[in-house]
Amino acid sequence: MAYQLKEEMSKPERFSSGHRMCAGCGAPLAVRAVLRALEPEDKAAIVSATGCLQASTFPYPYTAWEDSFLHSAFENAGASIGGVETAYRALKKRGKVKGNYKCIAFGGDGGTYDIGFQSLSGALERGHDFVYVCYDNEAYMNTGIQRSSSTSRFADTSTSPAGKVVPGKLQNKKNLTDVVIAHNIPYVAQTTFMGNFRDLHQKARKAVYTPGPAFMNILAPCPRGWRYETQDLMKICKLAADTCFWPMFEVEEGKWRLTYEPKKKLAIEEYLKPQGRFKHMFKPENQWMIEAFQTEVDRKWQDILTRCQ
Amino acid sequence: MGKRDRLSGNEAIALAMKGMNLDVVAAFPITPSTEIPQYFSQYVANGETDTLFIPVESEHSAMSACIGAQAAGARASTATSSCGLALMYEMLHVGASLRLPMTMACVTRALTGPINIHNDHGDAMGARDTGWIQLYAENAQEAYDNYIMAVKIAEDKQVLTPVMACQDGFITSHAVENIELLSDEEIGKFVGLYEPAEYLLNEEEKVAMGPYDAPAYLMEHKRQQAEGMMQALPVIEKVAAEFAALSGRHYGLIEEYQTEDAERILVVLGSTAGTAKQVIKNLRAKGEKVGLVKIRSYRPFPAAAVAKAIKKAKAVAVMDKAEGMSGIGGPLFGDICVAMNGLGGPRLIDYMYGLGGRDVRPEHIEAVYRDLAAAMAGKADEEQLIKKAGPYYRYLALREE
Known part of the structure; x- marks a missing residue:
């Protein structure tokens, strides 16, 4: 059935308003868009790693989650959802649960690329039937914008500050999506918020309804950490895709497919410019940083194009 | 069955x-x-x-x-x-x-x-x-x-x-x-x-x-x-x-073994209770009033039951199989001291023992009962022991050379 934003928006919300996430934050958009991919009659059991999302959506005694929800710690969303999913199979087998449940885990880049990486890898390898959604905002935002392995090179964060000698983060962003693909799981997708959310929605549907492990890496900007105007969230996401900084693609049973190709590939400055964390790169003496950044983007983009042929 | x-x-x-x-x-x-x-x-x-x-x-x-x-x-x-x-x-x-x-x-x-x-x-x-x-x-x-x-x-x-x-x-x-x-x-x-x-x-x-x-x-x-x-x-x-x-098997929060009239009591957790029971049989045969309290439920700690079991004794050895690094004895010793808080009762001595699989033999347990006898009598050798091993926090079967 063709995607109709209006129809999708008329479904009952499974992630309610009134949560305490910042205006202009990508994480709640990611959650709402992924949960919208669920058939209304299907139930969900949701796990979240510790982070902004968990702390701001479930401050006792309030919750924004319309489905059953568990938070236990920062580094274990993979193992936790694996436990939930195994319990589901056990209880279903014994006739104690009748309905259909979908198991979904959410984590930021801290809980996914870094501290929760082992737990995620273990759960993917064991083949639990679940979706892991990483809302990647490229730093440990909940603790105050510290660098993560997902932080882009040169970004100014509170533990990779741009100083007189060190020009922000020294290392390139870890390519977690590639690492997840190497687990040979049935479905992996990379996406962000674009236009009418068709791309995200279609990927979320596949992720939720493909048996076995599925992984979605969603670029989800953070206005505090990236230092952009809150109303510019969608603009930044589009620039991330149009500069090919964040390629939109999926890997289904090992088959790579590009899901968005910009009509005109924009220069990386377009994406970097509106973000305060990259401000120092625009000093005349730091032109080399922009060039180095562009080189890395081009390298990754070429790699994706080759694989998607 | x-x-x-x-x-x-x-x-x-x-x-x-x-x-x-x-x-x-x-x-x-x-x-x-x-x-x-x-x-x-x-x-x-x-x-x-x-x-x-x-x-x-x-x-x-x-x-x-x-x-x-x-x-x-x-x-x-x-x-x-x-x-x-x-x-x-x-x-x-x-x-x-x-x-x-x-x-x-x-x-x-x-x-x-x-x-x-x-x-x-x-x-x-x-x-x-x-x-x-x-x-x-x-x-x-x-x-x-x-x-x-x-x-x-x-x-x-x-x-x-x-x-x-x-x-x-x-x-x-x-x-x-x-x-x-x-x-x-x-x-x-x-x-x-x-x-x-x-x-x-x-x-x-x-x-x-x-x-x-x-x-x-x-x-x-x-x-x-x-x-x-x-x-x-x-x-x-x-x-x-x-x-x-x-x-048909009975268990309590603690197990008391020959504590009824015991003047000297050992408090232990786990397998050492088995070794201690054999030692007690041997010493009882010689007329020594020795007994044992085995803690089965350590958390929650059955303070009242433990206090009741040891308060009439004259000297009690608390056996700790973990060095809590508090500088004042092991964790079980701390719990026993809390259980006895304000009740008076026996002299309490902590023994650090069996760390890292160090063998716990009947003669080691016998040595502890001998120490307790010395503590009760307040003999000169107890003073020697205090000088050497401290008044209440000692190591058992430790090589000191």
Whole structure:
């Protein structure tokens, strides 16, 4: 059935308003868009790693989650959802649960690329039937914008500050999506918020309804950490895709497919410019940083194009 | 009625696991508890149980998966030792505070470092403040029995607190003993089915677990959790009575052995109780008034029962198999001092012993009773001992050359 934003928006919300996430934050958009991919009659059991999302959506005694929800710690969303999913199979087998449940885990880049990486890898390898959604905002935002392995090179964060000698983060962003693909799981997708959310929605549907492990890496900007105007969230996401900084693609049973190709590939400055964390790169003496950044983007983009042929 | 067999403590635990109507077992191998998931995965592979086994990639994930499974509405259990238990440390707190009545077979072993695979209580003592109930076993039979009872204690509506059934690594986990087993049907009937009030997969009512708890709420939640621990004392006794009716084997919060008229008493946890009982028989035969208190329930700590058992003695040796590094004795000693707070009572001396699998022989226990005799008499050799070993915090069988 063709995607109709209006129809999708008329479904009952499974992630309610009134949560305490910042205006202009990508994480709640990611959650709402992924949960919208669920058939209304299907139930969900949701796990979240510790982070902004968990702390701001479930401050006792309030919750924004319309489905059953568990938070236990920062580094274990993979193992936790694996436990939930195994319990589901056990209880279903014994006739104690009748309905259909979908198991979904959410984590930021801290809980996914870094501290929760082992737990995620273990759960993917064991083949639990679940979706892991990483809302990647490229730093440990909940603790105050510290660098993560997902932080882009040169970004100014509170533990990779741009100083007189060190020009922000020294290392390139870890390519977690590639690492997840190497687990040979049935479905992996990379996406962000674009236009009418068709791309995200279609990927979320596949992720939720493909048996076995599925992984979605969603670029989800953070206005505090990236230092952009809150109303510019969608603009930044589009620039991330149009500069090919964040390629939109999926890997289904090992088959790579590009899901968005910009009509005109924009220069990386377009994406970097509106973000305060990259401000120092625009000093005349730091032109080399922009060039180095562009080189890395081009390298990754070429790699994706080759694989998607 | 029970079936007699010759088994190691680990195999006995795995057999109990098979009968406990568990939905999920998640475990990662670590010496000396490794055999438990090994035996259990064999039962799964042979279709002898329909419990689902998750071969996780670490103990942190073992406890996380158990928490996820139990929160979802399943009955979950795990087994571990030493560094594995330490790796779970964070999650032990989380699981207990979520009031998830999980169980764990804890096969105690020294905690690294230096690395050592043999028995002491350094691992379990590190988990004593995590909010888990801890039962300690003298032998394989008691390890098996405690693990079965753990399910009923944990799931009691007044308790809702996870339970760690501890046994001594190698000493009881690997030594083969005569043991009386219950059938899977008997165990299944005894523990019943898990009927949680709130769980993730409850189709009638959704639930959110693990909130951010602001200063306005956390203290009340901790108090409620502590209440569950306190309520566990009578429940442990109640479950033991029900278990006695099924098995004929009786257990209390503590076990008193020849304490009635004892002037000198040893307080121990775990397998050393067996060695001490033999020593007591020998010394009693010579007319010495010696006795033993074995702590079965260490968390919650049965302070009143312990105080009643030792307060008429003249001198008491508290045997600590974990160096708490407090500089003033081991963890059990601290608990005994709290139990005796304001009651007067006997002279208390702490003995650090058996660390890293250091052999605990009858002559060592005899030496402790001799020290207690000296302490009672206030002889010159007691003064010598105090000079050499300190007034209340001593090491047993320590090489000092």
